[in-house]
Amino acid sequence: MKHLLILISAIVLFTACSKKQYFEPEDTSSFNQDSKSISSSIKSFNRDGATLDNGQFISSRGVSNIKLPEGFEFLNLNEGKVISTNIKDKIFVADKEIVTNTAVVAASMKDDILALVNSDNSIMAYDLRDGKILFKEYLTKSLANDNRIAAPFFMSNLILFPTLDGKILVVSAQNYKVVRNIIVDADNKFNNIIYLTVVNNTLIAASSKKIISVGDGVLNIKEYDLRDIISHGTDIYLATIDGQIIKTDISLNIMNRKKYKFAKFYALAFGSSIYALESQGYIVNISEDFKTDKIYDYSFDEEDKVIVFDDTIYIHDEYIKLK
Secondary structure (H helix, E strand, C coil): CHHHHHHHHHHHHHHHHHCCCCCCCCCCEECCCCCEECCCCEEEEECCEEEECCCCEEECCEECCCCCCCCCEEEEEECCEEEEECCCCEEEECCEEEECCCCEEEEEEECCEEEEEECCCEEEEEECCCCEEEEEEECCCCCCCCCCCCCCEEECCEEEEECCCCEEEEEECCCCCEEEEEECCCCCCCCCCCEEEEECCEEEEECCCEEEEEECCEEEEEECCEEEEEEECCEEEEEECCCEEEEECCCCCEEEEEECCCCCEEEEEECCCEEEEECCCEEEEECCCCCCEEEEECCCCCCCCEEEECCEEEECCEEEECC
C-alpha cells in the first residue's frame, strides 16, 4: 500500500508538471544587438534603481562609479544627490546620515525637502536644511508588498505620496496638509503602488492589479494583472500576466494590443518601438503601430534580477541598449 501511494503521488506530480506550458514561438531571429558587461551583478532593485554587489548602483543615469556606504542600498538619485538606506533605521542623503527609526522603502527629494515612504506605511516630509519633520502620516500597515515600490513624486506645489496600502496621498508642499486621498487599489494584499508618474498634467498610478489616470477632474480605472508598466511620450504600455502587451492613451483607452500565448514577460523597454523581455529566453519587439512584430532569441537565467530605464535593459551583470 505504501509503495502504491508513492507511485500515485509521483504520477500526479509528473502529470501536473507535464501540463505546465511555455511560450514557444515558431519563428524567431537571432538578437543582433550586443550586450555589454557592468562592473558587478545586481544585488537588489526597486522602481528607481538597483544596488550592485560591489556597492555601486544603477540609476536612470546609468551605472555610477560612486559607492554606497557599507551595508546601504540604493533608493533614488535626485538633484545629483544619492539617497540610500540600511533597510533598518537610517538613510544617507549624499554624505549626510539621517536616523529614521524605521526602514525607508522609497524616497525622493526636491529643494532639500525629502519625501519618504516607510516600511510601516507611514509617509513623511523632512527638511534637510534644519533637520525638521514637516509632515508625517501613519496609514494602515501592509504585511506583503511588491518590491517595485514607487517613490513620492513632486508636482508643482504638491507632493504625491504612494502608499503601501494602495493609495496616493496628495500633500501641499506649502502648508503640508493632505489635500486629497486617491484610492488606486483597496482590494488586494499586494496592493502597494508600483508605478507613479504625471504625463501632460495627468496622474498615472498603478498597483499590480489596477491602473488609474486622473486628469481634468476625470478618474479612469482599469483592472489588469500587471507584469510591468511604462510610459513613452503620451502613450502608456502594459505587460500583463496572461501574455498581453497593451498600448493605451493617458485616459487608459486601449489603442492597440497583442497577446502571446503562455508568455511570461519580465519587463518593458522602449527603443524606437516597444520591447518586452520574456522569461523563456526571448525579446519581443512590436512596431509602434502594432502591425508587425519580431521575436528574438535572447538567453538569460530567469532568476537574474532585471531593471529597465527607457531603452536600456540591465540583466544580472550586463546591459543592452535597444535600437
